[in-house]
Amino acid sequence: MRRRDFIRGIIGSVTAFPLAGEAQQGERVRRVGALINLRPDDSETQARIGAFVQGLQEAGWSIGRNLRVDYRVAPDADRLAVDLLALGPDVVLANSNPCVQQLLQATHDVPIVFVAVTDPVGSGLVQSLARPGGNATGFITAEFGMSGKWLELLKQIAPSVKRAAFLQDLTAGTSSSAQFAAIQAVAPSFGVELVSIVLHDASQLEKAIADFAHSENAGLIVSRTGASIRHYDLIINLAAQYRLPAVYPLRLFAASGGLISSGPDIVDQCRLAAGYVNRILHGEKPADLPVQAPTKYELVINLKTAKALHLTIPQTLLATADEVIE
DSSP states (O other), X not given: OOHHHHHHHHHHHHXXXXXXXXOXXXXXXXXXXXXXXXXXTOHHHHHHHHHHHHHHHHTTOOBTTTEEEEEEESTTGGGGHHHHHTTOOSEEEEESHHHHHHHHHHOSSSOEEEEEEOOTTTTTSOSOSSOOOSSEEEEEOOOGGXXXXXXXXXXXXXXXXXXXXXXXXTTSTHHHHHHHHHHHHHGGGGTOEEEEEEOOOHHHHHHHHHHHTTXXXXXXXXXXXXXXXXXXXXXXXHHHHXXXXXXXXXXXXXXXXXXXXXXXOHHHHHHHHHHHHHXXXXXXXXXXXXXXXXXXXXXXXXXXXXXXXXXXXXXXXXXXXXXXXX
């Protein structure tokens, strides 16, 4: 059985009854918060929470007996940081830069373990990767230089592409611009003109992509930022509407109908994050736990979308894909 299938098998009861059960008499119940800026009903959300719970269980924690987990899950979950902290958690799991930033503005005392975060040093979340120094540590998404791989994938899957738009989030600090720079550095070698479409809101995004779609031999590359994740379904729908081959930064996109995704396995990060939460609950400090780079990456191809775009996926890509959705 694949890890994701196992995780989805256990997650239903966890999310439906996260506080079920009573602690045994005299046993201390520790409290963990989880701030996740995704939609509660998304399969990716369920998988991330499931992996986190699985990791806690593997570390010896039992929800309802010696551990309570309070969830705040919504696309704008970062706005719920203060509300979650008011519950008095011993440690908080935070998904993405915005969630961590809001938590750090509200507390310098409650330990924070983050996942799916980009450039935590440049964003001011930690002092250094080796010695975070404050009350936050965790797992980053990927090095910026790996963003160039997205353009390579776009050309492999759609060789005719001559002009590519990078969906850029200027509110993401240095993250989005660094991703753009990494792609721009390799664009000439692929014979591709790279342009930027700035993500603001839904209506602006619709107009910008509609205008860009008039270009011949056009394709999309989507940034790994909070704004792209908030608008992921709109971006996927617009790419389908205008028949634009697109490369996405996370499995969430390909699983939801996007053509192809390449990026870190955030579900695996959530499982690893449970290990850090366990260590903190046993007395270690976030300041002493190094920020870790991804250990697993995943390439996901949506064959149904490829067929709709009349694209033939190279056998070399299919052979190396971690998951093929049909």
